[in-house]
Amino acid sequence: MERVLHPDAKAEASDRELLERCRAGDETAFDDLVLRHQQRAFNVAFQLLRDHEDATEVAQDAFVRIYRSIGDFRGECEFTTWLHQIVVNLARNKHRWWKRRGRQASVSLDGTVETADGEVPVQIADNTDAPDVQAVRTEFVELLRRHMNELPRKFREVLVLRNVDNLNYEQIAEVLECSVGTVKSRIARAREALRKSIKDEM
Amino acid sequence: MKNCRDIRGDLSAYIDDELTSPQRAEVEAHLASCSDCQRELLEIKTLVTGVVALPKLQPPPRFLTEVRRKIACADKPEALNWQDHVFRPLWLKVPLEVAALVVIIGLVMRGEHPLPTPKVTPLKLAKAEGGESAVLSETELKTATADNRKATIADQTAAGASGMGAGGADNRPTAGARRIPVVRGSDELATTPPSAPSPVVGLIRNMEFPRSKLSETVTFHGRDFDDVRNRAQQLAARCSGRVVVVPQSKDAPEQTLFVELPQEYVAAFKLELSKAPGPSAALAKGGNAGQSGSTNAGTPSVGVLTGKVATNSIVDGVVPPSLRDDAPAAEPKTVLEIRVVTPAN
Numbered sequence: 001m002e003r004v005l006h007p008d009a010k011a012e013a014s015d016r017e018l019l020e021r022c023r024a025g026d027e028t029a030f031d032d033l034v035l036r037h038q039q040r041a042f043n044v045a046f047q048l049l050r051d052h053e054d055a056t057e058v059a060q061d062a063f064v065r066i067y068r069s070i071g072d073f074r075g076e077c078e079f080t081t082w083l084h085q086i087v088v089n090l091a092r093n094k095h096r097w098w099k100r101r102g103r104q105a106s107v108s109l110d111g112t113v114e115t116a117d118g119e120v121p122v123q124i125a126d127n128t129d130a131p132d133v134q135a136v137r138t139e140f141v142e143l144l145r146r147h148m149n150e151l152p153r154k155f156r157e158v159l160v161l162r163n164v165d166n167l168n169y170e171q172i173a174e175v176l177e178c179s180v181g182t183v184k185s186r187i188a189r190a191r192e193a194l195r196k197s198i199k200d201e202m
Numbered sequence: 203m204k205n206c207r208d209i210r211g212d213l214s215a216y217i218d219d220e221l222t223s224p225q226r227a228e229v230e231a232h233l234a235s236c237s238d239c240q241r242e243l244l245e246i247k248t249l250v251t252g253v254v255a256l257p258k259l260q261p262p263p264r265f266l267t268e269v270r271r272k273i274a275c276a277d278k279p280e281a282l283n284w285q286d287h288v289f290r291p292l293w294l295k296v297p298l299e300v301a302a303l304v305v306i307i308g309l310v311m312r313g314e315h316p317l318p319t320p321k322v323t324p325l326k327l328a329k330a331e332g333g334e335s336a337v338l339s340e341t342e343l344k345t346a347t348a349d350n351r352k353a354t355i356a357d358q359t360a361a362g363a364s365g366m367g368a369g370g371a372d373n374r375p376t377a378g379a380r381r382i383p384v385v386r387g388s389d390e391l392a393t394t395p396p397s398a399p400s401p402v403v404g405l406i407r408n409m410e411f412p413r414s415k416l417s418e419t420v421t422f423h424g425r426d427f428d429d430v431r432n433r434a435q436q437l438a439a440r441c442s443g444r445v446v447v448v449p450q451s452k453d454a455p456e457q458t459l460f461v462e463l464p465q466e467y468v469a470a471f472k473l474e475l476s477k478a479p480g481p482s483a484a485l486a487k488g489g490n491a492g493q494s495g496s497t498n499a500g501t502p503s504v505g506v507l508t509g510k511v512a513t514n515s516i517v518d519g520v521v522p523p524s525l526r527d528d529a530p531a532a533e534p535k536t537v538l539e540i541r542v543v544t545p546a547n
Contacts, residue, residue, distance in 0.1 A: 042261035163253035
């Protein structure tokens with residue numbers, strides 16, 4: 001008997017449902033997963049790498065890996081945790097790749113990026129943040145971004161996962177495969193290091 | 203009761219709402235009475251707000267399309283290049299390797315036991331030393347060679363296999379076999395460039411004979427090696443040349459000697475050598491030209507070769523210093539390899 005889905009049902013389908021449909025051979029379910037999480041994956045990658053092109057490559061490769069190993073995913077964790085794990089690992093690999101070549105990653109958000117369509121300005125997502133958040137997005141944000149780039153990779157990872165992607169400590173611990181206590185102390189030290197770094201400059 | 207340092211360690215988790223209720227109550231109680239920790243809390247909050255406010259970027263357009271393309275590329279079997287076509291299937295790779303091995307072994311074996319090469323070097327006009335007595339004009343050369351020429355096509359493959367020289371009775375060409383023109387006088391002479399691998403080449407190297415000097419190989423079908431050697435020595439002596447005989451068994455069907463002489467005498471030397479022993483043979487000092495078994499009445503030599511007589515022109519098995527590269531050369535000399543093939547008895 002043919003299964004008829006209400007249009008909204010597809011939109012509201014959970015990640016797990018989409019994964020199940022993917023496993024059953026529904027290619028559109030995978031497309032939905034990509035469309036749903038592409039911004040998240042791309043932004044985490046970008047905050048970790050600070051390079052538009054590399055972030056795009058890492059985020060896309062993460063989805064390719066998910067597609068190829070979707071049959072092995074047993075659902076022990078949330079799909080987003082799995083996605084974050086892959087993105088963070090690929091970003092680490094890319095970071096090591098940079099280090100071997102002595103490259104420093106840093107691009108301005110006001111700059112342009114080279115894409116298949118040529119050089120295009122970096123697109124910033126529509127911001128729906130609260131007015132107080134809008135207010136601090138000034139020089140301070142730029143200063144913060146610059147100093148975050150100087151942080152050790154481990155500190156940057158926890159800050160990005162916590163405050164850019166809004167994961168809780170338990171989810172971060174899953175992504176980084178460490179204990180919650182480790183996440184807690186690492187976030188505290190990362191913020192302290194960032195605060196000290198900015199204070200020294202000011 | 204926690205002190206300020208302990209409380210500050212928990213402020214981050216307090217902001218993130220990751221503390222248990224008792225921990226949270228303890229932090230709040232401390233903050234109510236500690237202005238330093240309040241200030242620290244405010245600073246961390248500002249920091250967190252700033253990190254949260256970092257601009258969110260839009261993924262590039264066609265993100266999904268590109269993911270789909272990468273998946274398709276990863277699923278597609280790797281494009282095979284020519285190496286894959288040649289080397290990947292084992293059923294093709296192994297026979298190819300065996301065939302290549304056979305070819306290599308064949309080439310090596312052929313290098314050690316080469317067939318005479320068919321290429322014939324045209325006899326060149328010899329220049330007279332000092333320009334006074336031009337030895338042979340081109341016309342004379344043609345005439346002389348035409349008299350002696352009975353163009354014979356020798357089946358070199360058959361000859362090489364049977365050990366019979368081209369002067370044998372059966373010189374009929376064999377279809378598909380390599381052919382070599384032979385100049386036939388009292389004996390038969392064929393000249394080839396030294397490019398063909400020769401077993402003698404290895405010997406040359408052992409004797410420190412400079413390969414670069416070897417200009418060509420002359421195959422001489424004679425009846426008596428001693429006769430040919432004597433005549434070569436006489437001719438070489440008249441043009442400041444030298445003869446080196448490669449020591450070999452007398453019973454060998456093919457003997458080899460080297461003649462070093464000025465380049466300008468090469469053509470005349472070959473022509474003279476191809477003729478029957480005549481007056482020039484009589485010039486041999488203590489030679490055994492008379493013992494030559496040749497009975498052919500070739501064109502007698504008219505003493506066209508002139509020049510200095512080398513005093514040590516005969517050095518059996520020893521390379522004269524002048525044949526080596528490091529020896530000072532007064533004039534450019536070249537070396538002929540003369541292979542004397544005697545008919546099998």
